[in-house]
Amino acid sequence: MELSERLRERAVKLLSELIRFDTTNPPGDELECACFLAEWLNAGGLPAQTLETAPGRGAAWAELRGDDRPPLLLMGHLDVVPVGDRAAWTHDPFGGEVIDGCVWGRGAVDCKGVLAAQAAALVEAASENEGGRPVRLLAAPDEEVGGAAGLGWIVENRPELVDCWCCLTEGGGEYYRIAGRGFSTFMVGEKGQLRLELTVRGRQGHAALPGDDQALWVLGEVLRRLRERPIAYRVLEVNARLLERLLEGVEGGKQLLAGLRAGVDEAWKGFFELVRSGAADFEPALRATYGDTLSPTILRAGEKINIIPGRAELACDCRLLPGSDAEGFTAEITGLLEGLPVEVAVIEGHPASVSAYDHPVVGISRELTVRWEPGADFLPLLCLAGTDSRHLRWAGIDSYGFVPYPSDPLPADFTQRMHAVDERLEVEILGKMTERYYELIREVRRR
Numbered sequence: 001m002e003l004s005e006r007l008r009e010r011a012v013k014l015l016s017e018l019i020r021f022d023t024t025n026p027p028g029d030e031l032e033c034a035c036f037l038a039e040w041l042n043a044g045g046l047p048a049q050t051l052e053t054a055p056g057r058g059a060a061w062a063e064l065r066g067d068d069r070p071p072l073l074l075m076g077h078l079d080v081v082p083v084g085d086r087a088a089w090t091h092d093p094f095g096g097e098v099i100d101g102c103v104w105g106r107g108a109v110d111c112k113g114v115l116a117a118q119a120a121a122l123v124e125a126a127s128e129n130e131g132g133r134p135v136r137l138l139a140a141p142d143e144e145v146g147g148a149a150g151l152g153w154i155v156e157n158r159p160e161l162v163d164c165w166c167c168l169t170e171g172g173g174e175y176y177r178i179a180g181r182g183f184s185t186f187m188v189g190e191k192g193q194l195r196l197e198l199t200v201r202g203r204q205g206h207a208a209l210p211g212d213d214q215a216l217w218v219l220g221e222v223l224r225r226l227r228e229r230p231i232a233y234r235v236l237e238v239n240a241r242l243l244e245r246l247l248e249g250v251e252g253g254k255q256l257l258a259g260l261r262a263g264v265d266e267a268w269k270g271f272f273e274l275v276r277s278g279a280a281d282f283e284p285a286l287r288a289t290y291g292d293t294l295s296p297t298i299l300r301a302g303e304k305i306n307i308i309p310g311r312a313e314l315a316c317d318c319r320l321l322p323g324s325d326a327e328g329f330t331a332e333i334t335g336l337l338e339g340l341p342v343e344v345a346v347i348e349g350h351p352a353s354v355s356a357y358d359h360p361v362v363g364i365s366r367e368l369t370v371r372w373e374p375g376a377d378f379l380p381l382l383c384l385a386g387t388d389s390r391h392l393r394w395a396g397i398d399s400y401g402f403v404p405y406p407s408d409p410l411p412a413d414f415t416q417r418m419h420a421v422d423e424r425l426e427v428e429i430l431g432k433m434t435e436r437y438y439e440l441i442r443e444v445r446r447r
Contacts, residue, residue, distance in 0.1 A: 007120055007438060008431030012103060014040060015116035015430065016096035018078075019105035023141075025079035028149070030141035031058030033078050037119065037139055038062070044123035051158065053141060054149040061161055063136040064126050064441075071134035072361070072444045073164040074122070074437070075399075076115035077143035077150065077388060080107040081419050088421045101427050108425040110418040111170045114403055115139050117430060121437035125445070132445030136164060143388045151388040155395050166361050167392055168440075171383045171401025175373065175410055178246060178279040183379035184369045186362070187401025189238050189354030190383035190390060191288075194318040194326045195347040196333065198222060202341065204310030215312040216301055218340055222314065223296060225336050231291035233268050235261045238322055238354050239289055241380045243271075250274070281412075288384050292329055294318045315347070319384060322352040352382075353393035355400055364443055365402055372436060373407050404436035405429065 001009075017040070021033035034050045037060040041048035048062035059078075063071060083093040083106050091097050091104040098104075103113070122137050138161060142150030154161055172187035200222060202215030235243060243260060247253035256274075259267025268290075275283045287293075294316050301312035320329055326349050334344045357380060366378045383389070389399035405414075409428055417423045 007434040011116045011120035011434040018112040019096035022094050023079045025144045028079045029056045030078040034058035034060040046126045053153045057141045057149045060139045066132045066134040069133045070165040071136040073136050073167040074118045075138045075169040076111045077140050079144050102424040104424045108423050113425045117433040120434045125441045151391045155391050167399035173403035173405045175407035182376035186378045187383040192320040192352035194349035196316045197345050198314040199343040200312045205308045207306040219312045233290040292320045353390040355398040406432040
């Protein structure tokens with residue numbers, strides 16, 4: 001059996017098995033899945049162990065030994081989000097079936113497919129025993145709800161498991177074409193998170209006697225102001241390289257870049273118009289990359305249909321750039337709502353995190369990407385959502401979001417499958433991911 005076929009077959013079988021473990025978080029219950037993965041790695045000739053982080057919660061880890069240099073850490077997570085309306089799924093979300101050229105089920109893309117590719121590639125590299133830099137695999141629990149019972153616990157209680165040269169994990173690696181150029185994304189950091197609760201008060205009474213002072217009417221004005229909130233876009237060291245590469249070779253690009261750095265509103269309007277003309281689907285992500293965002297997500301009001309509620313609560317998820325702080329952003333929102341009977345309170349949050357962009361693994365990954373995707377280049381980005389990488393960065397460890405997805409046959413809706421009904425991963429994509437992880441492991445070990 002040829003190498004590519006062997007890697008693909010190994011990864012597909014492993015992914016199917018991992019999906020069959022229902023690790024929906026909450027509650028997670030990943031320990032059984034972690035034990036299976038450890039047994040699978042051991043059977044493949046790679047010594048592996050498990051670790052219980054909380055009752056029923058567990059991680060699996062293994063290391064391809066080598067010289068005395070710090071290891072590269074490959075990481076993914078075992079838990080998955082709820083399936084939602086199970087009846088809406090075409091195939092069993094925990095069946096792990098291979099149908100129509102895809103492995104179907106919750107976690108196929110996020111993140112058991114990544115783990116399957118990493119593990120299959122590492123077992124192949126272990127069979128060759130060529131030596132070099134060690135490579136460690138860590139399959140963690142609890143990523144989907146913050147990692148307190150997962151990587152956060154491991155960093156605090158078993159720091160030797162994450163003591164490494166650097167980490168490569170989920171997030172990044174997707175391929176885009178913008179203005180005729182190909183880019184593979186590479187996450188060097190992620191935005192901070194701030195969760196606010198807005199409490200609106202108004203007159204409670206009988207629904208037959210409406211008035212302008214009702215809490216829900218006031219809430220309507222709150223939503224209008226939040227939607228029309230002006231965003232101050234900013235160019236920072238961590239996101240400047242993205243602009244430089246996007247505008248490289250574009251007529252008037254240098255002048256436009258200067259205007260963006262200076263915070264000129266017309267320059268930002270021109271930039272987003274340029275993006276819309278070449279990659280409209282990418283515009284929302286770019287807007288979020290350069291500004292602090294707020295999204296209303298949960299509304300609570302009323303308990304009986306004929307009673308005007310005297311109180312309404314609105315939860316908002318905010319994502320903040322490096323350098324922004326919760327206190328300043330909360331003050332901005334409070335000022336925006338001045339004159340309305342609204343209280344703004346912080347529920348929880350954490351700061352942004354950024355890794356060094358000049359780490360050697362970045363150069364290695366870029367070189368491989370150019371080899372895999374001729375003419376393509378890295379697109380350094382801030383991850384807009386949260387990943388386990390932040391726990392490592394807060395501990396002083398560089399961590400990057402990079403999965404070596406192929407541009408062909410990566411479908412246009414690929415990233416939209418995460419957390420969605422009918423999550424699935426093409427067998428061909430999984431095979432190429434595994435081949436590329438294998439090449440990356442060999443390249444890191446020999447450098």
